[in-house]
Every structure is written in structure tokens, then in C-alpha cells.
Amino acid sequence: MKARKLHGLAVIAFLCSLKIGSPAAKDTVNDKLTISRKALFDKIKGGWAGQTIGVSFGSYTEFKYNGTFIQDYQTIPWSDGQMKKLMDDWPDLFDDIYMDLTFVDVIERLGVNAPVDSFASAFAHAGYGLWHANQAARYNILNGIAAPASGHWLNNPHADDIDYQIEADFAGLMNPGMPNSASAISDKVGHIMTYGDGWxxxxxxxxxxSLAFIHDDIEKVINEALRTVPEQSTFHQCIADVIRWHKKYPRDWKRTWFEIQQKWTEEVGCPEGVFSPLNIDAKVNAAYVVAGLLYGRGDFALTMEIATRMGQDSDCNPSSAAGILGTIVGYDGIPDYWKKGLENIEDVVFKYTQMSLNTVYQTSYQHALKMIAQEGGSVGEDVVVIKKQVPQAVRYEKSFEGVFPISKTEVHQNINNELSFEFEGTGFVLRGSANKNSGQREEHVFVAECYINGAKVEEAKLPTEFRTRRYExxxxxxxxxxxxxxxxxxRNPSPGHHVRAWDYIVYSDEPANGIHEHLQ
Incomplete structure (x- = not known):
């Protein structure tokens, strides 16, 4: 970005350069890290605050720029009162935060080793609305498909979506310098709603x-964190490409955006993104997070600008980037310009929770102290000693193996009693929804059956209630x-309700017409 054409307010923030790291905060000897309790708390606080600032910054751009980036001349608005306004007028924006808080609350009630069923139940019964992998998992759990099967791609067409990626902050923040312990928590919680690249x-x-607590260098944080992901996974390969492209084009984030677009944005899983510019795939949006961090070069404003301008899930991506950078520099290291307005919301309880930022600062800090002690470190009156962990790759798994979308057929009709269609391939997804008719106030739960080649393969409930709906x-x-x-x-039609079929996607075991081979 040649002239760094950012919105006018952000330019003010650039007048003060950002110094990475917390001076005199830590002392590293071999495999142990000694850090003051004050510095540890400051970093945890910076992580939560950074997320909140980032999601607020990208709020009005979310999924408005799909398959394109936000041009330099377009201002991304920001003001001192933006976070408070969003908390008051658009509290559901903060799903990045209140989803995390669901899991933080389970740990607070049941301990750092809480069982997966407790996380799954809290998530499934929470009052907030969900989408994509989260909603598919909620439906599964409420209808007898427990975790981890609830997140497996055979039961969840959104298994590779971004959902757990935007909810995993808590796992890293409670495991300072202990990425493998963070991965163990992510194994439990992340498989509730995702699998493979989504996990x-x-x-x-x-x-x-986790690594932002022990490394001041952003490139080091990214490279070391990538070691936790199996090299044969497409997720690892995508992020490794971003690192390589950044080295090749160190001053041109747009060139890297084009490279990502060309190589990695072909959607396979998420039915909403197949044959569509929308891409909520985890690895693509993680690539935007990484690009924001690399090209941002430790500058808080520039990091959020780039992560946002790359498009797609452009509130969640700057939230992740700003949260990680906020952990590196600590709360005190976040420029004052971006913290203006925080004091007005830090005691505001997030919708659907009983926690505010000030509450979770303390709660997450206490969880971190418990994990440090549990994993072989020690907690003193003024300092803690963290037993650092060398990042280890989690197990390999892949969603949608040998699955290729080959066609999409529009339907757009109500299923009054029956709907039939034929296809040639190895699979399908029928998209649609159960709804109330205009003026109808009562909810209804349809019971529908699916037959393939004359054999009944499934009976499913189709609730009209939004919170418990079946996503496909x-x-x-x-x-x-x-x-x-x-x-x-x-089986049970209702005069006040209807089931609407939108379209169906057909899959096969190879790309349509062997087009990939012809393009080689």
C-alpha cells in the first residue's frame, strides 16, 4: 500500500510508533519463562481488549466485500464512541467475544479440565443466534448427535468454516507460552462445531x-504457531504460502491478497459459499489475519486496516489480529488512540452473558495461573514461572475428502407434502428453511423424511424457531x-407454516469435466 491511504482518524495514531513487547516484563532461561504477574495480567487484558477494538473497527464491513478487497479511497469509520454505540445498538456483533465467554464461564464453573459435554451443552442451550458450523453443531447436539460427531463434516456441512477460529482466543489466553495445552482445549471445544481445516x-x-506471551516478534509468533498444524493439511499450506508471499512482496499486501484469491478461495464445503463469492472458510480468513499481522509490522492501526480491507469476514479477522497483537504489546502498549472509549464499555455486560471485559480480564487471568501451575510452572506472589512448551502438531484430519461440487440447481418452492429431484454424482446438499407464515406467531416443528433411491435414509426435525433451526x-x-x-x-404439514427449498448442490468424486486437469 504505497501511500498507506488509511482513514483520516487513523493517521493520527501513526504519529506515535508502536514499540513491540513489554520492557522488563520477562526473563527467559532455557525452557522456562519468568514474568511478573502484573505483566502477565497486562498481556491477557491486551488480548481481550484488542479483540473488542478489532471487531468494532471492522463491524460495518462484514461480508460486504466478498471476492474483492476494500479500496484505499474508502474510509473505514472510527470514533471514540463507536464501541459504546455498537454495544448499545448492535450487541450481537460481538459474537467473537460472547462465544468465547460461554466457554470461559464453563471453565470458571467446572474447572480448567471441564468435560467436552459441558462445553457443548452450554453452547447449544445459549440464548444467542448462531450460523454456519455453530448452528449446524447446535442442531446436532440438541438432536442427539454429541461432540465430536456434531462437528464432523459428514454431519456438519460447515465443518471447515471459520466458527471455532473466532472463538479460540480464550484457549490461548489461558495458556501463556503453552501452545500444546491450548491445542488440548481446542481439541475438546473446537470439535464441537468443526473438523479438519475448521478445527x-x-x-x-x-x-x-499463547506464543504472543513469550515472543515479541510477530513473524516468530506466526511461524511457531504454524508448527501446531500438520504440514500435509491445506490449512498449513495456505498459511505457509502467505508467509512466503510476504517475503516475496514485503510492501505489497494487495499482491498477496491476489495470490490468496487465486490459489485458495475455491470453496468446497460451506454450501452457502459454493458457487458464490462468499468465503467463510477458516484457512482463507486466517490467511487474511496473518497478512494483517505481517504487513502491519506491529502497527496497531495498519494491522487492523489490512486485515479488514482484505474482505470476507472482515470484522472477525481484525478482531483476531488485534487480539494477538494486543497480547504481544499488552494493554498498556495498545496506542491510547484505539483505547479511547474502552473505559465506557469495560463494565458493560456482553449480551447473553454475565461477564463484562473487566470481569473476563480477571477470570481469564485466574485461569491462566491455574494452567501455569498445572503444566509444571509455578505461581509466586509477584512473579510466575511458565514452563514453555515446544509447539507440536496436532493430529491430521481432513474434511470433504474426495468431494467436489459440480452443479447448483435453483428450486425456490415450498414443500407442501413432497419434493423430488434427480442428480448424477456422489452427494448433495438441499438448502432451505422451515418458516412461519406471515402473521403466524406459534412455532412449529416439522418432521420430514429423506429417501434416496427409494430407501429412507433419515428422519429429521425442522423447527421454525430460528435459534434451533436446521441449517440445511x-x-x-x-x-x-x-x-x-x-x-x-x-409428515406433519401445518397451514400456518411452510418448508421452503431454495436450491441443491451436487457433488462428485472429481471436478466437473476434469477442468482442473485441463488447467494444469
Missing amino acids: YGGVFIGAMY LFWKYQLPKGKHRVKIVV
Whole structure:
């Protein structure tokens, strides 16, 4: 970005350069890190505050720039009162935070070794609305498919989506310098709603937060965190590419954006993003986070600007980037310009929770002290000694193995009793929803059956209630390659409600017409 054409208010923030790291905060000897309790708390506080600033900064851009970046001439608005206004007028924006707080609360109630079922139950029964992998997982849990099956791609068409990636901050912040312990928590919680690259997104983000406590160098944080992700995964390969492109084009984030777009943005999983510019895939949005951190060069404003301007999930991405950078520099190291207005919201309880920022600063700090002690460190009156962990790769897993979308057919009709269609391939996803008719106040739970080639393969509940809805009507992967006939039967139609089919996507075991081979 040649002239760093950022919005006018941010330019003021550049007048004071950002110094990375907390002076005299830590002393490292071999495999141990000694850090003052004050510095530890400051870093945890910086991580939570950074997330909040970042999501507020990118708020009005979310999914408005899909398949493109935000041009330099377009101002991204910011003011001292923006965070307070958003907390008052748009509290659901802060899903990056209150989703984390669901899991923080479970740990507070049941301890740092709380079982996965407790996390899953709290998540599934929470009052907030959910989307994509989260909502598919919630439906699964409420209907008898427990974690980790709730996040597996055969049961969750959104398994590679960004969901856990934006919720994993808590795991890293409570495991300072201990990325493997953060990964162990992510194994439990992340598999509630994701699998494969979707899970790796949370593992990677959690590891970056964890390593931000012990490394001042952003490139070091990124490279070390990437060691927690198996090299054969497409997630690892995508982030490794971003690191390589940054070295090749160190002053041109847009060139790296184009490289990401060209190589990594072909959606396979998320049905909403297939044959669409929308991309909520974890690795692509993580690539934007990493690009923001690398090209931001420790500058808080520039980091958020670039992570936001790359588009797609452009409130969550600057939230992750600013949270990681906030952990590196600590709360006191975040420029005052960006902290203006924080004091007006730090005691405000996030919607759907009983926690404010001031509450979670303290709670997350106490969880970190417990994890430090549990993992072989020690907690003193003024300092703590962290037993640092060498990042280790988690196990390899892959979603949508051998699954390629080959067509999308519009339907746009109500299923009054039955809907049938034929396709040739190895799988399908039928998108749609159960709804109340205009003026209807009562909810209804449809019972529908799916038949493939005359055999009943599933009976499913289709609630009209938004919070408990089934995100797709029906899907099936790994069918024998060939022609198939699908019939959907609604067993309990209601005059005040309807099931609407939008479209269906067909998958096969190879790309349509072998186009990939022709393009080699």
C-alpha cells in the first residue's frame, strides 16, 4: 500500500510508533519463562481488549466485500464512541467475544479440565443466534448427535468454516507460552462445531495467542504457531504460502491478497459459499489475519486496516489480529488512540452473558495461573514461572475428502407434502428453511423424511424457531457414483407454516469435466 491511504482518524495514531513487547516484563532461561504477574495480567487484558477494538473497527464491513478487497479511497469509520454505540445498538456483533465467554464461564464453573459435554451443552442451550458450523453443531447436539460427531463434516456441512477460529482466543489466553495445552482445549471445544481445516483455524489462532506471551516478534509468533498444524493439511499450506508471499512482496499486501484469491478461495464445503463469492472458510480468513499481522509490522492501526480491507469476514479477522497483537504489546502498549472509549464499555455486560471485559480480564487471568501451575510452572506472589512448551502438531484430519461440487440447481418452492429431484454424482446438499407464515406467531416443528433411491435414509426435525433451526434441510455425501433420486416427504404439514427449498448442490468424486486437469 504505497501511500498507506488509511482513514483520516487513523493517521493520527501513526504519529506515535508502536514499540513491540513489554520492557522488563520477562526473563527467559532455557525452557522456562519468568514474568511478573502484573505483566502477565497486562498481556491477557491486551488480548481481550484488542479483540473488542478489532471487531468494532471492522463491524460495518462484514461480508460486504466478498471476492474483492476494500479500496484505499474508502474510509473505514472510527470514533471514540463507536464501541459504546455498537454495544448499545448492535450487541450481537460481538459474537467473537460472547462465544468465547460461554466457554470461559464453563471453565470458571467446572474447572480448567471441564468435560467436552459441558462445553457443548452450554453452547447449544445459549440464548444467542448462531450460523454456519455453530448452528449446524447446535442442531446436532440438541438432536442427539454429541461432540465430536456434531462437528464432523459428514454431519456438519460447515465443518471447515471459520466458527471455532473466532472463538479460540480464550484457549490461548489461558495458556501463556503453552501452545500444546491450548491445542488440548481446542481439541475438546473446537470439535464441537468443526473438523479438519475448521478445527485447525482454532488451533492456530489459539497457538498464536499463547506464543504472543513469550515472543515479541510477530513473524516468530506466526511461524511457531504454524508448527501446531500438520504440514500435509491445506490449512498449513495456505498459511505457509502467505508467509512466503510476504517475503516475496514485503510492501505489497494487495499482491498477496491476489495470490490468496487465486490459489485458495475455491470453496468446497460451506454450501452457502459454493458457487458464490462468499468465503467463510477458516484457512482463507486466517490467511487474511496473518497478512494483517505481517504487513502491519506491529502497527496497531495498519494491522487492523489490512486485515479488514482484505474482505470476507472482515470484522472477525481484525478482531483476531488485534487480539494477538494486543497480547504481544499488552494493554498498556495498545496506542491510547484505539483505547479511547474502552473505559465506557469495560463494565458493560456482553449480551447473553454475565461477564463484562473487566470481569473476563480477571477470570481469564485466574485461569491462566491455574494452567501455569498445572503444566509444571509455578505461581509466586509477584512473579510466575511458565514452563514453555515446544509447539507440536496436532493430529491430521481432513474434511470433504474426495468431494467436489459440480452443479447448483435453483428450486425456490415450498414443500407442501413432497419434493423430488434427480442428480448424477456422489452427494448433495438441499438448502432451505422451515418458516412461519406471515402473521403466524406459534412455532412449529416439522418432521420430514429423506429417501434416496427409494430407501429412507433419515428422519429429521425442522423447527421454525430460528435459534434451533436446521441449517440445511438434508444432505448426504459418499454415495456410490451414479444417478440418484431424492425424495423429501413432510409428515406433519401445518397451514400456518411452510418448508421452503431454495436450491441443491451436487457433488462428485472429481471436478466437473476434469477442468482442473485441463488447467494444469
